[in-house]
Amino acid sequence: MRRRIVQGALERVANRPASISAFSSILAIVSGLVVGFVIMLIVNPGDAVPGFLTILFGWLSEGSRSAGDMLYFGVPIVLTGLSVAFAFRTGLFNIGATGQLTMGAFTAVYIGVNWGFLGAFHWIVAVLGGMIAGAVWGSIAGLLKAFRNVHEVVSSIMLNYIAMYMNTMLIIQLIYNRQYARARSPLPSAHIPTWFLRDIFPGSSVNIGIFIAIGLTILLHIILNRTVFGYELKSVGFNRDAAKYAGMNAKRNIVLSMTISGALAGIAGAIMFLVAGRHLEPVNQLMQEGFTGIAIALLGLSAPIGVFLAGIFYGALEQGGYYLQLYDFMPEIIDIIIAVIIYFSAFSLFIQTYVAGYLRRKVGAEVELQQGTELK
Amino acid sequence: MEYVIEMENITKEFPGIKANDQVDLKLKKGEIHALLGENGAGKSTLMSVLFGLYTPDAGTIKVHGKKVTIRNPNDANNLGIGMVHQHFKLVHNFTVTENIILGHEDTTKGFLRYDNAAAKIKNLSERYKLKVDPSAIIENISVGQQQRVEILKMLYRDAEILIFDEPTASLTPQEIEELMKILRNLAEEGKSIILITHKLTEIQQVADRCTILRKGKYIDTVEVSRTSNEELAEKMVGRKVVFDIEKAPAQPGETVLTVEDLCVRSQHSNTDLVRNVSFKVKRGEILCVAGIEGNGQSELIYGLVGLAPLSKGRILIHGNDLTQASTRDRSLSGISHIPEDRQRHGLVLDFSLEYNLILNSYFDTTYQRRGFLNFSAIRTHAESLIEQYDIRSSHGPLSLARSMSGGNQQKAILGREIDRGSELLVAVQPTRGLDVGAIEFIHKQIIAERDRGKAVLLVSLELDEVMGLSDRILVMYGGELVGEFDPETVTENELGLYMSGARKRGVA
Structure with missing residues (x-):
């Protein structure tokens, strides 16, 4: 009897990869936290427990202010996560979210600095500009993949560097503030509005980027799960040969997927820099948010809603890490913990394959066995 | 008569299901013993147990009358058990000789020596009439010859008990004829052979005895010369077969x-x-x-x-x-097309059955309106095909194609393609x-x-x-x-x- 229940459960799990995957994501988070805690114990045993609790619940420590900042930190990561996840669903690995984000950020700031005549539409145009720049940058890798069979990982890594150096060059040539050695500040009319959010989360930096993130999450969820376009994208992603067999235009889908992916990263770049007090700098450094997006996409299992939750979770850790300085920890510890979680989330892919493979073998043998009976 | 292999009451259980349920198999020295059964009857599981790929939950294996535990294929090799897999395990750009000695190389101070090996291979191929050019590259020789290389590989390792897994699947009628001769030669030279197959004519041609499995259970062991094709088929399927x-x-x-x-x-x-x-x-x-x-x-x-x-x-x-x-x-x-490789071209294995059933018509206005999928039409379509073509699966239209058996995957493709008219x-x-x-x-x-x-x-x-x-x-x-x-x-x-x-x- 007990065995039958166990078997039923196994079978259900094996037939629903989503639940296996969710399990492996949670496993990744838990293992990451455990390793982080161990590191904290080694570094500073006395403060490890309160410090660890701070990382987990720091976003609650100052009530609505810290909660608002959690959302603020989370939004760009949600967006780059969505960017990578969307490409994943078409079987493409967009490691170039960083470059697309950089291009989006520069374009948005450029518009934000120069196009004050737009008035109330200023910020909207700036965000759209960032989106288009990211889309163009993403489409280059897509076009190369579709028509010249250049692997998107190779081309988008190279495009990351091109974007990084171009960003430095263009800032100095077009929007340089010599005094502070950084890009000029976008005009207040280009700042992402806060609407009523600062009343709910007083003192925090939150803005309506969170609504944009929610909106895009829902939009992508609908595209992927309810439309013909999503059906095609997923077919190409799961099985390119079957997509060809079904007469789908794989090239078109590859280009579109990379373009949309780039657009999402571009929006992330715009939202990151169209705020007061944050500036683009002409430093030759790749922006980390694009790479974090890869981990978030893995952790969120490439499903828009999963990515949203994972991104906000990341925001919470960032925010918790901010308060960690109250204890005797170097602030870098939070980077280590986040890195470990990210590491394990990449590992979760392996866990996922392993768990699924294991269950399938077990249940598969049975399916095979039933075949004889079934066909009568 | 002495048995070289006695498998008794072998039971192998996967979660909740018995792939082998108290199966017996006794192999006499120098006989060709066919193992007959449908897909999923437990033939492969039984042979995997013998070859050390699975550990049985219950039952005993005796080799030459001695009780043994076979933990992995190396144990099996050491006991003189060799296997020719359905898909050959050969290195394509190596020569015949290199493939045969792979894993059992003869070396002097770290350098390969071919002379002893070459002599042994020559000797074996003459003795068992396995004609093959030892210096030929695998990819340049025919499938039938590749199979002979696999057989030589087993003989080179001094295997006494040879398992053949569906050996005729990719051969021409003439090559099958050749293989049958080889099998008989091997048996005459005292090798004992287990032949896994579902082709009755081959059993009639070459086998001495035949053990039949059905749904994991041992059905019978018969003398082939005293059993008709019809009887064998009936034992295999459990009903009369047309x-x-x-x-x-x-x-x-x-x-x-x-x-x-x-x-x-x-x-x-x-x-x-x-x-x-x-x-x-x-x-x-x-x-x-x-x-x-x-x-x-x-x-x-x-x-x-x-x-x-x-x-x-x-x-x-x-x-x-x-x-x-x-x-x-x-x-x-x-043009409707039932593709050769159903898993590569025919299905998106990670899609549900109902999604797979519209793979060639999802863009039709029946299944979409203004770019949005029409889920109720997709479900109705799936349900009607499932009914019409008797497609069995665990969760109906929502079953993952991956979880379905090969027969039902194929019925789904067949239904989809015929239904398009x-x-x-x-x-x-x-x-x-x-x-x-x-x-x-x-x-x-x-x-x-x-x-x-x-x-x-x-x-x-x-x-x-x-x-x-x-x-x-x-x-x-x-x-x-x-x-x-x-x-x-x-x-x-x-x-x-x-x-x-x-x-x-x-x-x-």
Whole structure:
């Protein structure tokens, strides 16, 4: 009897990869936290427990202010996560979210600095500009993949560097503030509005980027799960040969997927820099948010809603890490913990394959066995 | 009589299910013992237990009367048990000798020595009449010869008990004949052989005794000479089996598909894999392209449906030129295609069954409105096909294609393609790897499609299928059509000669 229940459960799990995957994501988070805690114990045993609790619940420590900042930190990561996840669903690995984000950020700031005549539409145009720049940058890798069979990982890594150096060059040539050695500040009319959010989360930096993130999450969820376009994208992603067999235009889908992916990263770049007090700098450094997006996409299992939750979770850790300085920890510890979680989330892919493979073998043998009976 | 292997009460359980339920298998010295059963009957599990890939939950294994525990294939090898797998495990760019000694190399101070090995291989191949050139590269020799290399590999390791897993699956009739001789030679020389198969004729030809498994259970062990094919089949399936495919004579109508002078280029080199192939398929007939695997049949079909570019030739359906048309346009112009590899081309394994059932029609306004999928129409469609084609799965329309058995995956593809009502049904190896029940079902559906007045183009490697199902046979060899035959008058042997390239004649 007990065995039958166990078997039923196994079978259900094996037939629903989503639940296996969710399990492996949670496993990744838990293992990451455990390793982080161990590191904290080694570094500073006395403060490890309160410090660890701070990382987990720091976003609650100052009530609505810290909660608002959690959302603020989370939004760009949600967006780059969505960017990578969307490409994943078409079987493409967009490691170039960083470059697309950089291009989006520069374009948005450029518009934000120069196009004050737009008035109330200023910020909207700036965000759209960032989106288009990211889309163009993403489409280059897509076009190369579709028509010249250049692997998107190779081309988008190279495009990351091109974007990084171009960003430095263009800032100095077009929007340089010599005094502070950084890009000029976008005009207040280009700042992402806060609407009523600062009343709910007083003192925090939150803005309506969170609504944009929610909106895009829902939009992508609908595209992927309810439309013909999503059906095609997923077919190409799961099985390119079957997509060809079904007469789908794989090239078109590859280009579109990379373009949309780039657009999402571009929006992330715009939202990151169209705020007061944050500036683009002409430093030759790749922006980390694009790479974090890869981990978030893995952790969120490439499903828009999963990515949203994972991104906000990341925001919470960032925010918790901010308060960690109250204890005797170097602030870098939070980077280590986040890195470990990210590491394990990449590992979760392996866990996922392993768990699924294991269950399938077990249940598969049975399916095979039933075949004889079934066909009568 | 002494037994070399005694497997008694072997039980192997996977979560909640017994893949082997108290199975016995006793192998006498010097006999050929067939192991018969449908797919999933537990043959592979039993052999995996013997070969050390699975540990049994219960039961004992004795080799030469001594109780043994076999933990892994190395243990099995040390006990003198060798196995020829269905898919050969050979290194393609190594020579025959290199492959045979792989893992058992003779070395002096770290340097390979071939002299002893070469002598031993020469000796073995003479003794067992396994003719093969020791210096040939594997990829340059025929499948039949590759199989001999696999056999030599076992003999080189001094195996006394040889397991053959479906050894005739990819051989020509002549090569099968050769293999049967080899098997008999081996048995006469005192080797004991287990032959895993579901082909009854082979058992009758070569086996001494036969053990039958069904649904994991031991059914019987019989003396082959005292048992008829019908009895064997009944024990295997558990009911009476209709051997002959019943069909009325064909009544061909007007031409549906015309293929003229078709050439399909290889994607890797500059040679044509299909050369100047021309034929016609008429309404109400089943035209079969027969041949040994890898003679251009797959490429011919890829070229026909638009999955590979043509280097020459024309394709017409009802006089409409489709030579330049895309895969989608060809499909909409009346080509339904049951692909050779159902998991690679036919299905998106990570999609649900209902999604897979619209793979070739999702863009139709029945299933979408303004770009949004119409879920209720998709569900209704799936439910009707599931009912009509008896597609069994654990969660109905929502089952993942991956979780379904091969037979049911194939029924889903068959249903999807027939349901589209195309004028031409292209079916490539539609029964590959399926068991008797599923094969019967699929054959009936294909004949029914013909009787509805559709044209059917069948590609098959199985001679039984070719002879039983087709109304006209084309034989393909080396990328060309080498003969056209009437299944009523041609013999299997004659077809075999054409299939192996020994004979050839023009095709009208």
